[in-house]
Amino acid sequence: MAIQQGRTHRWKKSSYSGGNGACLEVKAPGAETFLVRDSKVPAGARLGFRPVSWEVFVKAAGRGALTGESRN
Numbered sequence: 781m782a783i784q785q786g787r788t789h790r791w792k793k794s795s796y797s798g799g800n801g802a803c804l805e806v807k808a809p810g811a812e813t814f815l816v817r818d819s820k821v822p823a824g825a826r827l828g829f830r831p832v833s834w835e836v837f838v839k840a841a842g843r844g845a846l847t848g849e850s851r852n
Contacts, residue, residue, distance in 0.1 A: 783806050783807070783808050783814070784808065785808045785811060785814070785831060786808060786809070786810055786811040787808070788806070788807050788808040788809070789807060789809045790807060791805040791806070791807050791817065791819075791822075792805060792806055792807060793805050793819055794806070797819075801819075801820055803818075803819040803820070804816055804817070804818065804819065805817050805818075805819045805822075812830060812831065813828055813829070813830070814828070814829040814830075814831070814834040815827070815828055815829075816828075816829070
């Protein structure tokens with residue numbers, strides 16, 4: 781997923797979405813904000829991340845630390 785900080789104004793669905801409805805969408809409309817939402821509830825709650833926190837989140841998700849499935 782190509783999210784460019786401060787340049788991604790439209791919601792982008794995760795490239796890992798498998799079509800099962802459990803999808804995240806992300807956008808980064810400003811230089812200091814990454815936003816995440818549930819694609820099934822576009823008008824629902826959104827999580828906001830600062831760039832450093834976003835980087836930590838993405839790395840943790842990439843190694844399976846958020847699901848209990850470590851890829852190390």
